[in-house]
Amino acid sequence: MPRIEALDVAKRFGRITALDTTSLTIEDREYVAVLGPSGCGKTTLIKLLSGIWQPSEGRILVDGRDVTALPVEDRDLGYVFQNIVLFPHMDVWTNATYGPWVHARHKEDVDHVGTEVLDLVDMLGERGLFPSELSTGSQQKVALARALANRAKLLILDEPLSGLDARVRLDLRYALRRVVKDLGLTAIHVTHDQEEAMSVADRVVVMRKGRIIESGPPETLYDRPKGVFTANFIGESNFLEGAVRRIRADWAFVEFRSGYILRVPAKGLLEGDPVVVAARPEWIALTKEGFGNVIPGRVEGRVFLGATQRLQVRLFTSDLVSVDVPASQSLNTARDVLVSFHEANILVYPRPYEGLQEALKLE
Amino acid sequence: MIAGLLDPDAGRILLDGRDVTRMPADVRQAAFMPQTYSLFPHLTVWENTTFSPQVKGWSESDRDVLAREMLSMVHLIDRREAFPRELSGGMQQRCALARALAAGSGVLLLDEPLRALDARLRIELRSELRSLIRHVGTTAIHVTHDQEEALVVADRIAVLRNGELVEVGPAEYVYSHPASPFVANFLGEMNFVEAESFPADGGAVRLVVGGTNLMAPAREGLSGRVLAGIRAEVCGVLPQEWGAGQGVEGIVKRRLFMGRRISLEIDVPGMGLLKAKPLTANARWAKEGDAVFMTMPAEHILLFPVPKGGVAAALEVE
Numbered sequence A: 001m002p003r004i005e006a007l008d009v010a011k012r013f014g015r016i017t018a019l020d021t022t023s024l025t026i027e028d029r030e031y032v033a034v035l036g037p038s039g040c041g042k043t044t045l046i047k048l049l050s051g052i053w054q055p056s057e058g059r060i061l062v063d064g065r066d067v068t069a070l071p072v073e074d075r076d077l078g079y080v081f082q083n084i085v086l087f088p089h090m091d092v093w094t095n096a097t098y099g100p101w102v103h104a105r106h107k108e109d110v111d112h113v114g115t116e117v118l119d120l121v122d123m124l125g126e127r128g129l130f131p132s133e134l135s136t137g138s139q140q141k142v143a144l145a146r147a148l149a150n151r152a153k154l155l156i157l158d159e160p161l162s163g164l165d166a167r168v169r170l171d172l173r174y175a176l177r178r179v180v181k182d183l184g185l186t187a188i189h190v191t192h193d194q195e196e197a198m199s200v201a202d203r204v205v206v207m208r209k210g211r212i213i214e215s216g217p218p219e220t221l222y223d224r225p226k227g228v229f230t231a232n233f234i235g236e237s238n239f240l241e242g243a244v245r246r247i248r249a250d251w252a253f254v255e256f257r258s259g260y261i262l263r264v265p266a267k268g269l270l271e272g273d274p275v276v277v278a279a280r281p282e283w284i285a286l287t288k289e290g291f292g293n294v295i296p297g298r299v300e301g302r303v304f305l306g307a308t309q310r311l312q313v314r315l316f317t318s319d320l321v322s323v324d325v326p327a328s329q330s331l332n333t334a335r336d337v338l339v340s341f342h343e344a345n346i347l348v349y350p351r352p353y354e355g356l357q358e359a360l361k362l363e
Numbered sequence B: 001m002i003a004g005l006l007d008p009d010a011g012r013i014l015l016d017g018r019d020v021t022r023m024p025a026d027v028r029q030a031a032f033m034p035q036t037y038s039l040f041p042h043l044t045v046w047e048n049t050t051f052s053p054q055v056k057g058w059s060e061s062d063r064d065v066l067a068r069e070m071l072s073m074v075h076l077i078d079r080r081e082a083f084p085r086e087l088s089g090g091m092q093q094r095c096a097l098a099r100a101l102a103a104g105s106g107v108l109l110l111d112e113p114l115r116a117l118d119a120r121l122r123i124e125l126r127s128e129l130r131s132l133i134r135h136v137g138t139t140a141i142h143v144t145h146d147q148e149e150a151l152v153v154a155d156r157i158a159v160l161r162n163g164e165l166v167e168v169g170p171a172e173y174v175y176s177h178p179a180s181p182f183v184a185n186f187l188g189e190m191n192f193v194e195a196e197s198f199p200a201d202g203g204a205v206r207l208v209v210g211g212t213n214l215m216a217p218a219r220e221g222l223s224g225r226v227l228a229g230i231r232a233e234v235c236g237v238l239p240q241e242w243g244a245g246q247g248v249e250g251i252v253k254r255r256l257f258m259g260r261r262i263s264l265e266i267d268v269p270g271m272g273l274l275k276a277k278p279l280t281a282n283a284r285w286a287k288e289g290d291a292v293f294m295t296m297p298a299e300h301i302l303l304f305p306v307p308k309g310g311v312a313a314a315l316e317v318e
């Protein structure tokens, strides 16, 4: 039921802008991840959405109703923080059924709700244990169960997995998504971890420096990011700066340093445009053919990544690019290679006015 | 113990062949960079970097040259007048590194140096760290719980478990010749199944598991009942009707998009839930509920003795 709208909200602390004027709509039953570097305003955004903070400007609507002035305790939401907040002297069961909603019920109802939420997070078997007897992953599951036990339709998760070990994080990602979908909740999940955002959410909202810069389904954001920052932040990318030399029919010919040229789709480009061509390490390859979209280079380094290896190739344009190739691919002793950029696998952006390095900065 | 912060109960520590076991930390040639950066908050970036050379009595001009070089290397030369609180997390981390490097020691000890940073920043800094340490030419010991970080930064990996060194070797070797299921699993998600093995031609064995035959490279001294392991990231998926090569049929139970790769859990009759982590380009089509053929290349199957206490116990971290 909850459809959340933030209309031109901003939060300022004196001269500091924690969140610049921002609008965002979250549909009913949507799982949205808010992703961005530390300090970009993620927590601020969800504090405004949840009513913990009042916006300096703008309004918050829930299902069309203006709730901007409604205090947080009168809103119907569940909250899970990065720092796990469980009562140490209470067992799993008591922790999970502690919420105010549950308290107002009859015993059978409490039994029913407690059983249901602990079952959802796979912790029913540990109902009698105390937090100190649980791993941090299990503790976070109990915190989630408690948030769910309040029957809130809107679940707000602020870095819920950040304190946990890598493997545990993977399992919990899936558990979170499953619970949200099974119960038909709306979820807003804040994280600085791009992989986590992509794997839990229906839609990822990318933030930077107090603003939302783009949003979309995970696969769209990964395959076709609208800006260079996202292309780099959500998975790594190689960037080559060049300029459009010629346009012929559907193709633009982009020239790089030392006169090397790549052919790219011409859509939206004009001759003379300064551009940045981006390609992920797994989108480009080494080739033997000397024609087509290739730039020669020399292998400078190699990093073993398990099933793949990442080659550091110094192109003759003097750009250093990473190319992922299968670990089994052996390199001939001559380190001179041709790097192929397939037209379907490269992205073209206008060259950022503030400079590429500045546009990519992670902090 | 290498840094001299803790005394060993037994054994000795040698640096360049010299016994330093009883030598206090501050005179050893080992610089320790702890998990929390511990920069001096009231000193600038420049002063933090020149602190140790100054204590050692270096002349001012020598200190300047050194600090300039170190700070240029970590891209902080323009911020040399800043105080730690004015720096972002990544910058503080770089400054701590510059300070540790400027301590001019033979060994750099890094204890989870990237842990406090954002996920994406960690990826960027770990490559930077590797080239930096190469460039300086110092010996480094880098402690991490992140296997990808270990693969990327190190020449050699030492896997510790319960206070015991279980394997040491170059990343590629440890990855492809893990000494135990624990080590294998630590360097990337693994599938383990118990199987009956039968000798086959050409240094191979035939494994029978849940009614399926799989070929695998033989391992000396192992026969009969074995534990077979295969990494999730070497397993691919094909539509079931295209099934070709070695593999098993199953149904996709869960799918997580992770960017470069897609993480799949596949229910395989007779084997249980198996994991595959193919590159996105090869597996984008696979959805939950799809019937798939999960490829398991023979050359990537690892064999182990069946662990006495069960597989789960053999993989346990604590």
Ligand SMILES: Nc1ncnc2c1ncn2[C@@H]1O[C@H](COP(=O)(O)OP(=O)(O)O)[C@@H](O)[C@H]1O
Binding pocket: A013, A016, A017, A018, A019, A036, A037, A038, A039, A040, A041, A042, A043, A044, A045
């Ligand atoms: N109470 C506050 N007073 C002043 N500045 C604040 C306050 N809360 C947050 N900020 C600033 O607002 C920015 C955004 O913070 P936050 O929303 O917590 O970021 P994130 O959750 O993305 O890490 C930061 O620069 C932070 O320092």
Ligand SMILES: [Mg+2]
Binding pocket: A042, A043, A044
């Ligand atoms: Mg935050």
